[in-house]
Amino acid sequence: MIARIIQEELAALVVKAQAEGLLPPTVKPRFQVEPPKHKDYGDYATNIALSLAGQARKNPRELAAWFAENLRKRQDLFAKVEVAGPGFINFFIAPRYWQQVPTVIEKEGPNYGRVDVGQGRRIQVEFVSANPTGPLHIGHGRGAAVGDTLSRILSFANFKVEKEYYINDMGRQMKILGRSVYLRAKELAGEKIDFPEDHYRGAYIIAIARALLEKEPDLLALPEEEGIERAKEFALTTILAEIKKDLEDFGVTYDNWFSEKSLYETSQVEKALSLLREKGLLYEKDGAVWFKASAFGDEKDRVVIRASGEPTYFASDIAYHYNKFFTRKYHRVIDIWGADHHGYIPRLKAVIKAFGLPEEKLQVMLIQMVNLLEGGRLKSMSTRAGEFVTLRELIDEVGKDATRFIFLTRRCDSPLDFDVELAKKQSRENPVYYVQYAHARLASLFRKAAEEGLGLPRVEEVDLSLLNTEEDFNLLKLLDYFPDTIEACAVNLEPHLLTFYLLDLATALHDYYTKHRFLSEDRPRTKARLILAKAVKQVLACGLDLLGVSAPERM
RNA sequence: GCGCCCGUAGCUCAACCGGAUAGAGCGUUGGGCUUCGAACCCAAAGGCUGGAGGUUCGAGUCCUCCCGGGCGCGCCA
Incomplete structure (x- = not known):
């Protein structure tokens, strides 16, 4: 949070500089305050002088010197303010600033780390939304981990978040699903059938057919059309229930399960399309109805109603996003x-623009593919042939915690090689244990302290200036940086930053642990360190919770 | 052919709106438990950031071209 304080100081100084005529009133203060890569450059550094020098036609070092001069007055914050290199300003934060961080954490409790990026605005996150035609696989797992964690982080950053799963419960895929189950049922009844190549061939279809026959023994006596319809409904509810269960066991719950079919039942498709028609953005050609997507940056126009009279999936999506923005009025949609x-x-962006909405209202996050590695070799997956690793298998064999953590140790736009064997190992190669171990170690520490009759001290009665070793400061700085991390995750939609933060915090804790003792004869110091330990434990637990990973007391 | 994403240490990956000497883990080599949890720590080796130009005070990051990999380009979803 010190970064924010520095930013505010700098912003105020820009105003002052303008008032004094040092800077022209037109300059736009665009600058960063961030921890520099090298320790010699202080705890934080800013490029403000470099950024303003160009605009104001001033010497950057002179400008930097002026800022530094003014900043030195804040001796409560800065031990030293230096101008360096081409015009950077380096800040060496006063020890007593760091030492009061545990007090802040103590005071804010579980709310420590909350930031106000969202300002209470409503935001929807839609993720996974896999077709309910089969079990979730490893790729959906990645989407689930990212979507769920991002949602948790966004609520922590004061967005009012709603998580949603869009169910494609109509259209051709559904018909094929129904027919696949129906055919398997026939087969189970002893009939020889020719199972079509393009139907769902996974073993789970047979299991569904068997369950259906048990429930409705007369199924095959019905007219075929009706039988297929029954099969479709049954398959949909069965598969959806399994998807829901898989996700729950993966730590993911939704606020809404939104049915595509409902868009038609409530004539929202008509409504959305007529809105476009009124704007003159629909036209007929070759018997089909087209949307003028090319007028809004798409390569070509797109069909919304086929020549057969059937709407396309795209028509549903137009209505779905009409619903998101105009019926439910989300401020933002991801x-x-x-x-x-x-x-x-x-x-889809063309649709948003056609609706007259700013493009940024809709953000589409793309999650790259997951490749499965087995013993270092790439394993090919084929959905059609029913050969794939399901999310269920990962939860059962690898575990929820390790699976989620691995999915979140990568940027979303980087493809991920998932090594099942490695993920199963309970060793250092598996980074989730590194963070969890730090938490369990601290839990153990408090058990030990209790055994020795040491209660938890109150922060007011502790001399925090005793937290004065290099390792103390490492931890304090990281703790102070937690809210900044949350903010960065929320602003950039990058949950992996939190994962890396937690790895850093765990590293600093393990380092501390080997170099210092928390409990000693020195009572004042012991108290101070217990306060520090408590703060670290709290932030680790909070961060792990945001990742949807458990923070064990023992392991 | 066109579009999007990626290319960073042997391997898997970081690097916040362009910042100073590009960082971790694994693996390799060598060390560290009579003391709160060794699922830990320390040290060493390991790089022309795929290549070539360009933009500027400054480029892994932005622009152009090339090479290599992935994914798209339906009146499928």
């Missing part, structure tokens, strides 16, 4: 898709 859908973005 759609999380697999990277293979990226070609779809321009057309």
